[in-house]
Amino acid sequence: MTLPNALYIHVPFCVKRCSYCDFNSSVYQTKIADRYIAALEKELGSVADYPYKTVYIGGGTPTAFGEKQLGRMLSAVSGLLDMKRIEEYTVEVNPGTVNPKKLFSLKDGGVNRISLGVQSFSEKGLRLLGRAHSRKDAFDAFHTLRQVGFDNLSIDLIFGWPGQTTGEWAEDLAGAVALGPEHISAYCLSVERGTPLARDIRSGRIPVPDEAVQLDMLKKTMSFLTSAGAGYRRYEISNFARRGRRCRHNINYWKNLPYVGIGAGAVSYLDGRRSSNVRDVLRYVTRIEAEAGSVTQNSARTFRERLTPRRRAAETVIMSLRMTSGIGERDFAGRTGFSLLELYGDVIDRLCRLGLLSMRQNRLRLTRKGLFVADSVMMEFL
Numbered sequence: 001m002t003l004p005n006a007l008y009i010h011v012p013f014c015v016k017r018c019s020y021c022d023f024n025s026s027v028y029q030t031k032i033a034d035r036y037i038a039a040l041e042k043e044l045g046s047v048a049d050y051p052y053k054t055v056y057i058g059g060g061t062p063t064a065f066g067e068k069q070l071g072r073m074l075s076a077v078s079g080l081l082d083m084k085r086i087e088e089y090t091v092e093v094n095p096g097t098v099n100p101k102k103l104f105s106l107k108d109g110g111v112n113r114i115s116l117g118v119q120s121f122s123e124k125g126l127r128l129l130g131r132a133h134s135r136k137d138a139f140d141a142f143h144t145l146r147q148v149g150f151d152n153l154s155i156d157l158i159f160g161w162p163g164q165t166t167g168e169w170a171e172d173l174a175g176a177v178a179l180g181p182e183h184i185s186a187y188c189l190s191v192e193r194g195t196p197l198a199r200d201i202r203s204g205r206i207p208v209p210d211e212a213v214q215l216d217m218l219k220k221t222m223s224f225l226t227s228a229g230a231g232y233r234r235y236e237i238s239n240f241a242r243r244g245r246r247c248r249h250n251i252n253y254w255k256n257l258p259y260v261g262i263g264a265g266a267v268s269y270l271d272g273r274r275s276s277n278v279r280d281v282l283r284y285v286t287r288i289e290a291e292a293g294s295v296t297q298n299s300a301r302t303f304r305e306r307l308t309p310r311r312r313a314a315e316t317v318i319m320s321l322r323m324t325s326g327i328g329e330r331d332f333a334g335r336t337g338f339s340l341l342e343l344y345g346d347v348i349d350r351l352c353r354l355g356l357l358s359m360r361q362n363r364l365r366l367t368r369k370g371l372f373v374a375d376s377v378m379m380e381f382l
């Protein structure tokens, strides 16, 4: 079995729920957060021996924790893992939830990369998205992160929200580039069922996002961020980095390599099996607390599936095509045991003739045209 190099830790708390959010998070409450951290510590103990190279604490909003709670979680990580092996240690931070004390404790805990959830610099956008912070909070958080000494920062942005103009998106991009982060993630807004935003759109209170405008924005994103002035390279559909600053943790996912996830709702992928923890925070905590001192990797699991070799092969192509480097034939064979052309020769031929994929030097990639219809291209491999 290939051992996992990537560990994800989920923190399912936020100071407020954003209007578009369907992630597993709820509003922060001190008492349940204390119990949650104690449960995380126990679960971490059951998976600490793997040879991790990357750790990613995401959410939710990890910095919604109070200072002591944050310190306790970071101590659990540095106390239980072999920190000498960890090359990249990322924590998601939201503007408005940080102060120098919290940031110094991240730095002292070994965190060397921060993903800052800005989403927009426009007050109009932040209001529509229901974010808990202002434009000023975003700038303040970024500058404080630099002052504390973080030299590997990523900014998350969302485009294509209802009513956003291409000009407003250009301003967001320019605002991010002016700050000079090492990495930028730019995601097109997806309106998920059951969210307040979806309800407002259905009732007509908020207009439906315009797909043609979103497509224009995607084109603008690529040309602007990869221009000589901005200096980023696109390495994944929605991710742009300066040289040497690609997110190693996420690349592990895109290569469909094994990983471990702990916390409520976290997913693990080990030895061809995918499993996930119970999603509800209270049920997660109760399940872990009920284990009398012997938490195992299965203590909070509610779902498990063994993927067939064909399914694993399909997922390997689909995930790898998200990256501009695509996937090489030899790499595919090494990871799945199948020949790429024997398995998908017909599909690849057809999509290459349509100009959506390219196969050059034994490497399969999305073309620029394919990138704009990436989801449909990927479905062809299922």
Ligand code: SF4
Residues within 6 Å of the ligand: 013, 014, 016, 017, 018, 020, 021, 022, 023, 025, 059, 060, 061, 094, 117
């Ligand atoms: S900060 Fe992120 S996880 Fe929390 S409510 Fe907003 S979108 Fe959801």
